[in-house]
Amino acid sequence: MDRPELNTREQYLHRFSDAVYWTTYVRHVADRHGLLYKVVQAPTPGTFPTFVVDKRWVVKFFGTLFEGADSFAIEREANRLICSADAIPAPQLLGEGQLFDTEPHWNYLLFAFCPGTPYLEARDGMDLKQKLSAARWLGRTARAFHRLSLDTDGRLRPTWEPYRAFLQGQRAGCADRHQAAGSLPEYLIEQIDGFLPPTEALFDVSSSPCLVHADLTADHILGRSSSRPWQPEVLIDFGDAMVGDPAYELVALHMDLFQFDKRLLAEFLDAYGWPGSTGESFARKAMSLALLHRFGDLEDLVERFPEATHAQSLDELALWIWNLDERRFA
Numbered sequence: 001m002d003r004p005e006l007n008t009r010e011q012y013l014h015r016f017s018d019a020v021y022w023t024t025y026v027r028h029v030a031d032r033h034g035l036l037y038k039v040v041q042a043p044t045p046g047t048f049p050t051f052v053v054d055k056r057w058v059v060k061f062f063g064t065l066f067e068g069a070d071s072f073a074i075e076r077e078a079n080r081l082i083c084s085a086d087a088i089p090a091p092q093l094l095g096e097g098q099l100f101d102t103e104p105h106w107n108y109l110l111f112a113f114c115p116g117t118p119y120l121e122a123r124d125g126m127d128l129k130q131k132l133s134a135a136r137w138l139g140r141t142a143r144a145f146h147r148l149s150l151d152t153d154g155r156l157r158p159t160w161e162p163y164r165a166f167l168q169g170q171r172a173g174c175a176d177r178h179q180a181a182g183s184l185p186e187y188l189i190e191q192i193d194g195f196l197p198p199t200e201a202l203f204d205v206s207s208s209p210c211l212v213h214a215d216l217t218a219d220h221i222l223g224r225s226s227s228r229p230w231q232p233e234v235l236i237d238f239g240d241a242m243v244g245d246p247a248y249e250l251v252a253l254h255m256d257l258f259q260f261d262k263r264l265l266a267e268f269l270d271a272y273g274w275p276g277s278t279g280e281s282f283a284r285k286a287m288s289l290a291l292l293h294r295f296g297d298l299e300d301l302v303e304r305f306p307e308a309t310h311a312q313s314l315d316e317l318a319l320w321i322w323n324l325d326e327r328r329f330a
Helices: 009-015 019-032 068-083 119-125 128-146 161-171 174-181 246-257 262-272 280-292 299-304 306-310 314-322
Strands: 050-053 057-062 093-098 107-112 210-212 221-224 231-235 242-244
Touching: 019 050, 019 057, 019 107, 057 068, 068 093, 068 107, 119 221, 128 210, 128 221, 128 231, 128 246, 128 262, 161 242, 161 280, 174 280, 210 246, 246 262, 246 280, 246 299, 280 314, 299 306, 306 314
Parallel strands: none
Antiparallel strands: 050 057, 057 107, 093 107, 210 242, 221 231
16 A cells, blocks of 8 residues: 655645545555445545545544644544543544554544534524524533643643743744735734734733643534534544643634624633633733634635724724624624
């Protein structure tokens, strides 16, 4: 069996969701774990090649690109922590392994299949009441997730140092990244370095860090609507999980899943039992984390709300997006 030819981004984009190409590798996993199968399907594309088999199990492959080895280790450990808590609805981890015994690359994880439709596909058919209900469910679920006990000797240890280093790394060249992405008007990008506070001001070192999903987007929440309105049931994809500040969780949640709707964010925070105020200081911190976020893309904001380009400063933009005392986007 040859190694998958996904060593460049071009190869990756061409083949990573091609179920026919990956059937050989899926067969190898099935044989190794004594599983029978007939149908291999590719769900909504993500970062790593992932396939649903007979709607009974899911196999996810981690290669050399996009820090695959780290994502494999993190997702494996995160799922093991989740299995210790009944309050976290997530796919059961059934097995793991390597495609090739002679090299460390191309690991895989095997999960039980969870039927459901992603929030992304259900959202347009949902009314505000249904979206608020989903936000409440997410608030309660995220709180339970953030309260998981962490192992002191694992990859996801209860220490602030990796999170501090991550934020420092994201701060270096932050303005250049946003300029390359064209995510904000040039005059706002020029303000980024002056807007961002010292890294130590973005989390409370006297508190305990928690496990953060870090990518609660609309395609990572599954639900079903067979005889009733769509209801969320399962969280998936923990490959970007990290230990850090719960506030980091809000970026993908608000910008992608909630599409900047402050009514949904307020409902989430209320169900979560969010500590502290949600006014100007909250807005400035959340905006800083949005700029520093691994997937913080503000292009959607400008597309959905062209008036956002009228903001004269990042402080003003932060209030528009995050200050729940000013719900301009509701």
